[in-house]
Amino acid sequence: MKILIIQTGGTIDKDYPKTNNGYAFEINEPASKRILENAFPGFEYEIVSLFRKDSQEITREDRDKLKSYLLNHSADKILITHGSDTLIETAQFVGNISGKAIVLTGAFIPERFTNSDAAFNIGVAIGALNLMHEGTFIAMNGMVFLANRVEKNANTGMFEKQ
Amino acid sequence: MKILIIQTGGTIDKDYPKTNNGYAFEINEPASKRILENAFPGFEYEIVSLFRKDSQEITREDRDKLKSYLLNHSADKILITHGSDTLIETAQFVGNISGKAIVLTGAFIPERFTNSDAAFNIGVAIGALNLMHEGTFIAMNGMVFLANRVEKNANTGMFEKQ
Amino acid sequence: MKILIIQTGGTIDKDYPKTNNGYAFEINEPASKRILENAFPGFEYEIVSLFRKDSQEITREDRDKLKSYLLNHSADKILITHGSDTLIETAQFVGNISGKAIVLTGAFIPERFTNSDAAFNIGVAIGALNLMHEGTFIAMNGMVFLANRVEKNANTGMFEKQ
């Protein structure tokens, strides 16, 4: 098994700013890298950073770039890390791509935090990638959803089956 | 989705001994509890502790007890945390149980450690449980194996497809 | 030994916002509480939250409130956690108070982060409180400074002896 991992940004990769007087987070190195360094993975993987954005700032151009990248890459198992706010929108924009299993995930608490959900979520996504051969899925809250059968509950922030 | 989680012991649950002059680890509270407290789970779960053993000390009686417990419980999605040394043996002993998806996992580094693989592994197992309806599987090294198609490489400690 | 610990805010107590779409950090429960819960302390302590502010937002009124609180409290060993930007200003405003050893500290990375300096810094401050009987000090970068003999290097962010 070989997995292509694509960073797009979001909470999972938020880090404490190095600059003085830092106010907000900054999106930094892919958290997936640190997680897999501790994971004793039995599969091959490659991590690519396409962009590092809060998911509310991801544009139509960014999504076009992501989709082109996916269409032109030979990988058949792909993990995309993404901010949760527009994760569903991106997943549906990507849609199904013939011969590719794609799973999008993210985190509610950055991987840098001691109480983060990031390693668990990356695990759920990779568990799904082991078993899926085609289709675009979302792994959040320990659940695996079809990209077009999920909504984010505006009150709780939880991803739920539609 | 509802998942029954069964603790049997192993590295994943090893904790630092509270007693003075502690030399070896002790197997303590289920690590799965702490992991899921940070995971914002969208599924229901129940954690049961059947035993707390180094997997090399698990006996035929223990495995009988585990199998009886599985057969008599109504749960159809079950996660078993287990030491890695005899994890395959237990999985094969349990075998397939009609109507139940069972995934065994563990860890190479205890969940209490900052560099543990436990949260990731629990994630992989739960990712697999989302998608499987029947059969007994092993989730280790980020891979999901059929219980009767896996071996542990004696040199590397890695789980590999047989 | 008994130590009064006063929270004023700053990076040390920054937490990930619970609200959806959270952009910046929020200053939350005192990190000193979590640190001391793991520290097996042999001294008594009480934690008081006076305010929870980014140190650049601390006003003259806040500092008056802090100084009054110190003057009116019977504690003779006091640890103040504070944002680093105006930590020196607050320390000098407080000045020496007869019969009281006061140490201000903070962190460059929030205690919630896996790579935080918070526990170390709280340790340095408490090490100093063990040995000092009077005076106001700053414990940052593993160094203990007199409040009126320290400056923050604007380029590096490091606290240095003046």
Add this chain to the structure above:
Amino acid sequence: MKILIIQTGGTIDKDYPKTNNGYAFEINEPASKRILENAFPGFEYEIVSLFRKDSQEITREDRDKLKSYLLNHSADKILITHGSDTLIETAQFVGNISGKAIVLTGAFIPERFTNSDAAFNIGVAIGALNLMHEGTFIAMNGMVFLANRVEKNANTGMFEKQ
């Protein structure tokens, strides 16, 4: 300020064994190294590993070696990390050395654990080293003791003033 840090072993440096079927901990790289990498230290330091032993296994020869090392080294501020069981014995064996401030510390939970007291303890010791010019001290439980005025409570494991 320049601090010489000497590793002798003990709980603080216990790590999970890399070998298969590992039962007990192994004493590995100095935890002080990882702690100071996150600490933004404003002082110079050098870390030396003299031995890596459970403190109950430290012999008279080991203590002679340590004392010789201290006597022959030019450092005037020294931090010794040590197992807690015989930490007092070693401190008293070293005794006062003219012109040197020496602080011994350790941990009740290894630095590798998420709930470790190691970073805090190293902080307390370094806080004390900032202020002391001569004498041998023990920093444990957030307290700084003179080496000949402390005992370990056999029931609680806590270090207490004698």
